Amino acid sequence: MFKPRWLYVILGVLLAGGLLRQPALVIIALLALFTVGVAWAWNRYALVGVEYQRALSETRVFPGETVGLTVRLANRKLLPLAWLELTDAFPKRLPLLKGQLDLSSQPTVGHLAHLASLHWYERVSWRYELTAAARGYYAFGPLTLRSGDAFGLFQQEEQREQIDHLIVYPRIVPLERLGIPSKHPLGETKSPQRIFEDPSRTIGVRDYRREDSLRRIHWKATARRQQLQVRVYEPTATPQLAIFLNVATFLEAWQGIEPELLESAITVAASLSSEALEQRYAVGLYANCSLPESDQTIKVPPGRSPGQLTAILEALAKASGFAVKPLENLLDSEAARLPWGATLVIVTALVSEGLLSALLRLRQAGHRLTVVAIGERAAMPEAMAGITVHRLGRIV
Secondary structure: OOOOHHHHHHHHHHHHHHHOOOHHHHHHHHHHHHHHHHHHHHHHOOOOOEEEEEEEOOOEEOOOOEEEEEEEEEEOOOOOEEEEEEEEEEEOOOOEOOOOOEOOOOOOEEEEEEEEEEOOOOEEEEEEEEEOOOOEEEEEOOEEEEEEOOOOOOEEEEEEOOOEEEEEOOOOOOHHHHOOOOOOOOOOOOOOOOOEEEEEEEEEEEEOOOOOOHHHEOHHHHHHHOOOEEEEEEEEOOOEEEEEEOOOOOOOHHHOOOHHHHHHHHHHHHHHHHHHHHOOOEEEEEEEEEOOOOOOEEEEEEEOOOOHHHHHHHHHHHOOOOEOOOHHHHHHHHHOOOOOOOEEEEEEOOOOHHHHHHHHHHHHOOOEEEEEEEOOOOOOOOOOOOEEEEEEOOOO
């Protein structure tokens, strides 16, 4: 409310009181100057020592679970606050069980607002409950604080990049409910004791044979012996499974995203990962979208450590519907790095000509392939020799 020109008025009154020898005018002017000075200093230090904290009862949950949220506000200084207004950015897709969010300029973000007055070294808190209604990676914040002096002459605003995150995992659904046969969800397997090779562990070299892949050639050993040599990898009985998720739901990016198909594909990828890890597969995940604040595609190398399912679910929780490259390009680049004998599972709601060509190339190269086609746009040709195909509808 205070305007700089008011100082000229107060100084004018002070000067007039002195010239006219009117003590009352002088006292009034001095009181006004004192009040303005106190108000300015009060406003200057109002937000100093103000602490704000969000405390989530859980940071990782599944859809449908309830999360407790405690908001704490503290004034850690001798100067009391006559009023303090705070506005915290909250995701709208996590509805409050009690209370409501104010509107904001962003359609997916609301504002949780509080107005309080705090004495010196006083703390207040508010308790809320949120519903994890949908899969996602949710950010709370930034925070905007506004306060001022008790006379209402000055006020200041401060924005704090104080961000907290909540991860809502995708749903895990039994394969029978998805319509995938539980007996052989990844295609027929000749023998449960089949021996594979671990390409990360080379135990020696040997002479090249006609059936060997060119990727196995050890060029330094070949140069030394003047004869083609190939790497010999350490054998392992752990079957490898790589799940490739296509987040695109339309042929062209400008056509947008169909949320139901995207969520169905992510649910299938999460459910297959969980089932395969229970069957002692080493499971990896690849998706043609990027993680938040990254330009790299999602990549979780195959493994079956205790934290592998958590890593896959977190990656799927953060997955968006914007494809940064066609799935066929991702298949071509990543399949070459997978160990021979690995099973590739392609989960897609869209089958393009380029993807079909990539699948045929991989099949001819000797990879075991399973395609989970979701929705009407994922039509697969009838003649796909050697490729297991599961056709699913939308998952509600």
